[in-house]
Amino acid sequence: MHEELLINSDHVLYMMIEHNTSANFVVVGILKTGWKKLCLYNKAVGSCKETMVYCLMDFYVHESRQHKGYGKYLIDYMLQDMHLCAKNLAIENPTKNLLEFMWKHFQLSKIVNQGNYFIVYEEFFDDAFNERNHNDGGNG
Ligand SMILES: CC(C)(COP(=O)(O)OP(=O)(O)OC[C@H]1O[C@@H](n2cnc3c(N)ncnc32)[C@H](O)[C@@H]1OP(=O)(O)O)[C@@H](O)C(=O)NCCC(=O)NCCS
Numbered sequence: 001m002h003e004e005l006l007i008n009s010d011h012v013l014y015m016m017i018e019h020n021t022s023a024n025f026v027v028v029g030i031l032k033t034g035w036k037k038l039c040l041y042n043k044a045v046g047s048c049k050e051t052m053v054y055c056l057m058d059f060y061v062h063e064s065r066q067h068k069g070y071g072k073y074l075i076d077y078m079l080q081d082m083h084l085c086a087k088n089l090a091i092e093n094p095t096k097n098l099l100e101f102m103w104k105h106f107q108l109s110k111i112v113n114q115g116n117y118f119i120v121y122e123e124f125f126d127d128a129f130n131e132r133n134h135n136d137g138g139n140g
Contacts, residue, residue, distance in 0.1 A: 011057065056092065094119055112124070
């Protein structure tokens, strides 16, 4: 059942693993992302538009491994994989830890609350990449 849900979903799950031996490994961090069509509110112009946005939906590093740069490594890997910058992301239900994390590593702090469970940063709307998706309603 869970397997089917994952296969049929267009979400991407990045996992950071540590090998204890060549045969054994442990998962120490996960990052779940995916495209979503959101009605995005741009505070600067006071309007909403349907936009395809790459969303960060789940992000977790095991307590015993936090504050060691694993989270930064994981998010950098995903951004490079997707050819995106941190300011291109929407974040679902960000925790205080994640907001601190985004400030520390990407100097992002000016939140535009979307009134649902998502936030983007003001810098989202500065970017030509997002402007294109904003105007086209996304490229799926
Ligand atoms: C957010 C999280 C994924 C970051 O992973 P990480 O491996 O600790 O990240 P890094 O080591 O690369 O960066 C650490 C920075 O993130 C921020 N941060 C991480 N944990 C924090 C906490 N408990 N309180 C405040 N800031 C925190 C800080 O800026 C921290 O810098 P510092 O180590 O100098 O204090 C991890 O803390 C976590 O899993 N938290 C619990 C789950 C969570 O909140 N997930 C976000 C869901 S939206």
